[in-house]
Amino acid sequence: MYQELKEAWSQLTAPGAPFEIKETEVRGVTIREYASAPPSLRDMWLMSAAHGDNDYLVYNDERISYTEAHRQVAQIANWLKAQGVQPGQRVAIAMRNYPEWMLAYWACVSSGIACVGMNAWWTGPEMVYGITDADPQVIIVDAERLERLQPHLEEIGDRTFVGVRLPEPAEGVTPWSDLTVGDAPLPEATIDGDDDACIFYTSGTTGRPKGAQLTHRGCVNNAMSLAFSASVQGAALAAVAAAKGEAPAAESTLQPAALVITPLFHVTANNCVAHAMTLTGGKLVHLYKWDPTEALRLIEAEKVTAMSGVPVQSREVIGHPDFHKYDTSSLQSMGGGGAQLQPDLVQKIDDTVETARPSTGYGMTETCGIITAIATDFFVDRPASAGPAMPCYEAKVVDSEGNALPVGEVGELWVKGAQVIKGYLNRPEATAEDITDGWLHTGDVARLDEDNFIYIVDRAKDMVIRGGENIYCAEVETAIFTHDAVAECTVFGVEDERMGEEVGAAVVLSATPGQLSADELRAHLAVSLAKFKIPRYIWFLDDALPRNASGKFLKRELRDTLDPQDAS
Secondary structure (H helix, E strand, O other): OHHHHHHHEEEEHHOOOOEEEEEEEEEOOOEEOOOOOOOOOOHOOOHHHHHHOOOEEEEEEEEEEEEHHHHHHHHHHHHHHHHHOOOOOOOEEEEEOHHHHHHHHHHHHHHOOOOOOOOOOHHHHHHHHHHHHHHEEEEEEHHHHHHHHHHHHHOOOOOOEEEEOOOOOOOOOOEEEHHHHOOOOOOOOOOOOOEEEEEEEOOOOOOOOOEEEEHHHHHHHHHHHHHHHHHHHHHHHHHHHHOOOOOOOOHHHHHEEEEEOOOOEEEEEEEEHOOOOOOOOEEEEEEEOOOOHHHHHHHHHOOOEEEOOOOHHHHHOOOOOHHHOOOOOOOOOOEEOOOOOOHHHHHHHHHOOOOOOOOEEEEEEEHHHEEEEHHHHHHHHHOOEEEEEOOEEEEEEEEOOOOOOOOOOEEEEEEEEEEOOOOOOOOHHHHHHHOOOEEEEEEEEEEEOOOOEEEEEEHHHEEEEEEEEEEEEHHHHHHHHHOOOOEEEEEEEEEEEEEEEEEEEEEEEEOOOOOOOOOHHHHHHOOOOOHHHOOOEEEEOOOOOEOOOOHHHHHHHHHHHOOOOOOO
């Protein structure tokens, strides 16, 4: 099937084909991009008007069609214009995943206004930092975020506030309902592909978060990459079936529907889930907060076809004690990103959900979404791989001097292409450090195979160096997850006077605490891991592991708070 994949890839990216690749000079660097990509996110949004009365946004009992969404987006854009917000200026959104998030987002990017996605988990001082850094003219907040900001209003200066779902009117805050009244057309706007579309802040697990400048070019090319991934893998498997004399898989008649289970202020939910659904006429089903039981209920009730979050969310759904009580037959794709899908989970998804195939995309804020994608039979066959880089990228694995390494050797992954961000807001030094001649230093340790499939070995900063031996945390985590008693785990380095670092693992068990001892877990790991890779320190925790807003485990927090003397 890999030969069929290469042939389909070549056909789909050839001159005149739907995903033809062209070269363009951007900021003095020649990059690859899709020739047929829409010029801007405004154009992408205008295309979605054709979906008419299809459901677009679903939240509890609320439903907003594409037609109604377009009406409201136009009114919000006109309101922003009336407030004097000009193209190139910024509007911040600080709220949960309410339907208003997407409506405000499309109003901004369709007007040439950069949308600042503020982390909804930020404290008041952290929000002050983001507002001071991004300097938005308007801040759209829900009740929780407004409450956090109230003590800091003097620090952030004169801003226009819009309140979403406030329990009562707030002084100096315009109610959301004022923005959506009327039926005026979307105001005209001229947008360049290299204009900022949004400012999304990096996770900030170390130091101050950096505001990544995602361009219109980067965002629309990411949407094209998502479409290409589905098309090329589908075409390859159809060719395989045809060669065997088998009928092609029947196309679903269901409206595409995605469960929005990660924050919209990150690229996973906004650029990968929401953009893809908007282009295809799908609906976005929102949750107030993550809950696997509610997720199962919504999958059944809304006939959800795709669920993409962080890996632990897929684990919690398919491992739910009531999983088989719900109708999940609408699911066609399940998986996620933000962290590597462990090989055992790939197989469990394929085995547990009869209709759904496992899928993942590897990417980052700095690439406006995905770098690679892999799904269906390809993912099952190579579960440790993130897939090949999308056509609008050049990719290479380099040594510490930036020299390209041969196939199979491990080094840092660098990528260049249309989806790489313009830079970090107000951080020219950080931009220069992370982007060299258009090449983004991903910070991920990786290798390439003979088919150009990328294998993410680990984050460079998460590598444990024990007595001069490199130990990749992802490899140890993958091995731990093969034990059925493990629900969550994360691996990190623990300082050691003799060895420099030892391996530590924080583990949450899936059932009764105490059902698995540290020695039993080590014995299990000894089957697949060299002795020096087996954790010396193991903490069994009763509560879920701490995560940041994008769902990634907070290794630094665990490393700083867990006492080696308390480990097993």
